[in-house]
Amino acid sequence: MQWDWNYTWDILPDLLRGLRTTVLATIFGYLIALVLGMVWTLLRRSPSRVFNGAVRWVTEFIRSTPLIPQLFFVYYVLPAWGLTIGPLTAGIITLGIHYSTYTAEVYRAGIADIPRGQWEACTALNLPRSRVWLDVVLPQAIRRVIPTLGNYLIAMFKDSPQLLVIQVTEMLLAAYKAGTESYHMLEPITLVGVLFIIVSVISSILVRRLERRYATN
């Protein structure tokens, strides 16, 4: 099998379009995961035991089932109940929900790491609960977990090809489509690997920088 450079340049634009979709899905899914994860974490702190148990059960369930059945569920099953959404939107939402159960754990650990003295100082200053969270606890907790959250961004990016099962033309599906048309899989699939590595390495460098910046204090 010979590497064909002309063919490589021909398919590159398609793959880059796919990469754009991959990156978009990752970024928007990540934003959902960041916000929803915090929602889970705060819900878990509700005084009602039953409610806590329910939230915990739901998040455990989502975390322990694979992404692909979840994608199928959102894309193929929800429309039966009248909820029809496009493949990319469905993919973003599913990625976001799936990873929110991981970020929730990260936040929970970050909050648990806040020394008791911080909470006690808040009581001694009589701060209202909203301020305790917004001004004292969350800024410190989030700072501590930024490196871990960054690692989940990379993990999510690597999981995003799974979106092809619901026909999202992200990079891998774009490569596959190009390959089946020409019967040449070597170039498109190799390119996918190269592009993934480039983006992953760049992200890793950024995450490591964040780590250095936040780990010191």
Add this chain to the structure above:
Amino acid sequence: MPPTDTAPEAPTPEESEDAAAPAEGVSTEKKGARKEDGDGAAAALPHGDAPGIRFEKVVKRFGSNVVLRELDFAVEPGERVTLIGPSGSGKTTILRLLMTLEKLDDGVIWIGDDTLWHMDKGGRRVPANQKHLHEMRKQVGMVFQQFNLFPNMNVLRNLTEGPVRVLGASKDEAVERARGLLDMVGLADKENAHPSQLSGGQQQRVAIARALAMQPKVLLLDEVTSALDPELVVGVQDLLRDIARESDLTMLCVTHEMNFARDISNRVLMFDQGQIVEEGPPDRIFGEPAEQRTREFLQAVLAS
């Protein structure tokens, strides 16, 4: 300053900084006069009617361990009391109950004429709700062994957070007051520093200023020099001595530094196993302790 005889009728809710309260003519005048002479230290300190404190049959347990067993004691308005005694004798628990960091198991705690952990509901005494605790806590400030400054805020913000968020002070007046307090504790040049950039002694000074910024009437000091390097202890103690002299706060202090206890307090309570073994003016307790248990404890502390 000697304990004042004029106990307040009722602990007045904290009023906002510059509200010229006609009802408190005397104390506002005093405050104003001190402000004019430009002495940052004195102006920054709380003046006003400090409430007394009374414990009635207070019980505190941790699991099966009874830390306080029907404890009774009282602190006069403006009095400064030091609690001494071996570890685990319940001294710190007393402060933590007053700061509502621990829940009361039984008995009643009075601050001024109001109960801390109970409120009146249709003539009955019922457990306090959050709102009542919030109101009562406004009178009390605490300085911790481990400082507990907020590491995500600079020094100035540590001092203004409470006044702005809780007392409803404007940003400007909170900043002005905070600067006065930082000046008093000798850290006027550190307002933009973060706690991690300060020495332990400096952090504790900021923590003292932060507690005072809330204009408490009762100040609780929980082993405030125990976590400091030896060479930094004196500076913090001197500061607290000045505060004790210049303000009329009711103060409760837990310490293992007997010289400091002698200087700062009007009265010393010796605790053991959740009970008061002996009490009296510092000179007598340290000079001629009556109880065997006190003598043993003092010997052990002074030997160390």
